[in-house]
Amino acid sequence: GYAFSEEAGSFAIIVKLARTLSIVPIAILFSWINGRSSQRKQVSLQRIFPWFIILFLAAVLLNSLSLIPPAFGAQVAKSGRFIMVMALGAVGLSTDARAMACSATKPMTHGFIISVAVVLVSYLVQALLNQI
Known part of the structure; x- marks a missing residue:
């Protein structure tokens, strides 16, 4: 940005x-x-x-509409980040890696392929725009 x-x-x-x-x-x-x-x-x-x-x-x-004071908004954002980290930590701690490996191989493979595609397309766009 x-x-x-x-x-x-x-x-x-x-x-x-x-x-x-x-x-x-x-x-x-x-x-x-x-x-x-x-x-x-x-x-x-x-x-x-x-x-x-x-x-x-x-x-x-x-x-x-700027009705939320900046200090309050900053505190809410900070609290939101903390709550998000706690929730993600709780999800991670309750994850059964073996069960996930058995049942989620296709979705994980799909996610990996999409991630590789995003990287390649981003690289291609940057190359076409002479940014790299």
Whole structure:
């Protein structure tokens, strides 16, 4: 982003915000699909809607309108990082490596192939733009 140039940083922020906002329709879609597949009867929006999204959108709106004091926002961000590290640590500590190796070889291979593809495409784009 900004390490490269001001314009690249501004563009990176727009891309990140677009990706972040895409969470909303994707979460709703997956909730709807999961609700339909798990129960063939009538599915209500109240039952399948991930209500944390309302809080997420409220936080985005309050922050966009500059209604959240910078000091409070910084403290929330710091607390959020700590909570995320704790949650990821808990997931890692409860992971059974043998069970994962037996059941997750295809997804892990798929993830590895995608990662290699991202690296290669990034390298190609940088080479085409004479950045390396």
